[in-house]
Amino acid sequence: MxxxxxxxxxxxxxxxxxxxxxxxxxxxxxxxxxxxxxxxxxxxxxxxxxxxxxxxxxxxxxxxxxxxxxxxxxxxxxxxxxxxxxxxxxxxxxxxxxxxxxxxxxxxxxxxxxxxxxxxxxxxxxxxxxxxxxxxxxxxxxxxxxxxxxxxxxxxxxxxxxxxxxxxxxxxxxxxxxxxxxxxxxxxxxxxxxxxxxxxxxxxxxxxxxxxxxxxxxxxxYWDPAFGRAAERAGWSERDWQDALLDSLTTAVRRRMVADVPVGVLLSGGLDSSLVVALLAGEGQARSGLATFSIGFDAVGGREGDEFVYSDLVAKTFGTDHHQIRVPTGDLLPPLEAAVSAMSEPMVSHDCVAFWLLSQEVAKHVKVVQSGQGADEILGGYHWYPPLAGVDREQALETYAKAFFD
Missing domain, CATH: 3.60.20.10 (Aminohydrolase, N-terminal nucleophile (Ntn) domain)
Structure with missing residues (x-):
């Protein structure tokens, strides 16, 4: 950056x-x-x-x-x-x-x-x-x-x-x-x-x-994505789509290995970042000491504040140089102003402070990380996307607005 x-x-x-x-x-x-x-x-x-x-x-x-x-x-x-x-x-x-x-x-x-x-x-x-x-x-x-x-x-x-x-x-x-x-x-x-x-x-x-x-x-x-269905893919099977997606993801991960400094991964333990680690390992990155970073918080109201059980499993499976970052509840408020100051525009997300704290720690080890950010937008992971699959195109905007707009 x-x-x-x-x-x-x-x-x-x-x-x-x-x-x-x-x-x-x-x-x-x-x-x-x-x-x-x-x-x-x-x-x-x-x-x-x-x-x-x-x-x-x-x-x-x-x-x-x-x-x-x-x-x-x-x-x-x-x-x-x-x-x-x-x-x-x-x-x-x-x-x-x-x-x-x-x-x-x-x-x-x-x-x-x-x-x-x-x-x-x-x-x-x-x-x-x-x-x-x-x-x-x-x-x-x-x-x-x-x-x-x-x-x-x-x-x-x-x-x-x-x-x-x-x-x-x-x-x-x-x-x-x-x-x-x-x-x-x-x-x-x-x-x-x-x-x-x-x-x-x-x-x-x-x-x-x-x-x-x-x-x-x-x-x-100079570029305008086409959202229509491609005629040459009309007969694709589910496996064809899986293979095409894997090929695209592998290409994306491989391209982002271009650096003269070590490249790490923000590993939440979820599907997206875990897949990035697996693909990097497949490209031989793990053998050169792939650094992974996970952040977790105190449990609140009976809900776990971290996914270390999953990120630890992925890190162990692929032999990464893994870093667990534990943030006590009392440490969340002090960096709030710094996290807001780091934004170019105001945004809302419960994990803004978490990302700021994670970035502070990651910067001590590596300059570049890959992550799973953006996967939900591309692959329909959020709750407002599935309803669109069951309506006609003419109803899509109204359905989307009802689910997404505040």
Whole structure:
């Protein structure tokens, strides 16, 4: 996890470098290993780095490619960066680092605005063109990596977190009433492009937005998932679907092993994280000392506060370097403010403090972890999904709303 920030002036003045420095400084927790700021005329870019791929200074950011006339900042991980690097080298591009950040900039040099179509991974990117003066912002297909924006007639500012934008100053912090309605009815979710603040928006997922030097703006949505049934799969058996799912999950886990530092797993003992451990073990990760982490709490009202019996079993089965983190009830309230401060936007979940405490402990051992987060959304694990299986498509929205909306 890194953090990026920047400013693009549209009023003929030079970028406020000190504002970008303030914005980037708020993200030292996202990028504790290195920092950098670059400016040229109306554009300034800042970055905080967490070293995961290419631990050398060569992959420090902002990345400046003088030959191509490009400067970029990048937050995320490109899983196919090695393959892209080889392809770009074959096209004549020369590299000064061995990381994925430079691959992103070189991909833009080769394919222009279509560079995102070649990237497999999670990312937020800002690229400045020296010769045209344009600024390009892009976000990954699912919007895994955040990119917040504050726009006014004379200036555009952007950052990986909402608090970073506030540190730059001049933000309208009144509550967006439509966003508040979404927040209160839609399980604390504010869909893009809105945020809870009227003066801040989000770049939508799968979007490339271009700010031209003349002040004009245009954008492209480069990916739109199809939710219809695929005719070629109409005859699939249950086993066919199981095999396809296993193949996809294995690919996903394998891709996320791309790192020059050890990769651990947040192991709750549930199906999702246990499957991730099993798949990593199948890829040989356990032999290199796979670290797993589980958190548990005191029993309350006769209900167990942990699932250690399951996580211990998985850790033993696959021979992981397992860490049990026990949190007494009295330790839950003190970190509440810190947990809230770590959020880019307000959210609601009973396990927010638990995740914060778990992350604090995990950070003492590894920089990167895989987890089972998101599996319920994809595989219909929550209680509001099963009712949809028994209704016609025309009734799906009403059925979903009845089960999901607060």
């Amino acid at each position: 890194c953090g990026l920030a920047g400013e693009f002036r549209r009023d003929g003045s030079r970028a406020d470098v000190s504002a970008v420095e303030r914005m980037a400084a708020t993200m030292s927790d996202r990028g504790p290993d290195d920092s950098g700021v670059w400016s040229q005329g109306p554009t300034a870019l800042g970055h905080r780095r967490l070293k995961i791929i290419d631990l050398s200074a060569a992959s420090g950011q902002p990345i400046v490619d003088a030959a191509a006339g490009l400067t970029g900042v990048f937050n995320g991980c490109i899983y196919n960066y090695r393959e892209l690097r080889a392809e770009l080298q074959a096209k004549g591009h020369r590299f000064f680092s061995s990381g994925d950040s430079e691959v992103v900039v070189k991909a833009y040099a080769e394919w222009g605005l279509d560079f995102v179509d070649h990237l497999i991974g999670m990312f937020a990117v800002a690229i400045s063109e020296r010769d045209t003066g344009r600024l390009v912002l892009a976000r990954d297909r699912l919007g895994i990596k955040p990119l917040y924006l504050a726009e006014s007639p004379g200036v555009v500012r952007f950052a990986s977190t909402l608090p970073a934008l506030l540190a730059g100053g001049g933000i309208d912090t009144t509550i967006d009433r439509v966003a508040l309605a979404h927040y209160l009815s839609f399980h604390s979710i504010v869909p893009p492009p809105r945020t809870i603040l009227a003066g801040v928006t989000k770049l939508p997922p799968a979007t490339v937005r271009v700010y031209e030097a003349d002040g004009s703006t245009h954008e492209r949505v």
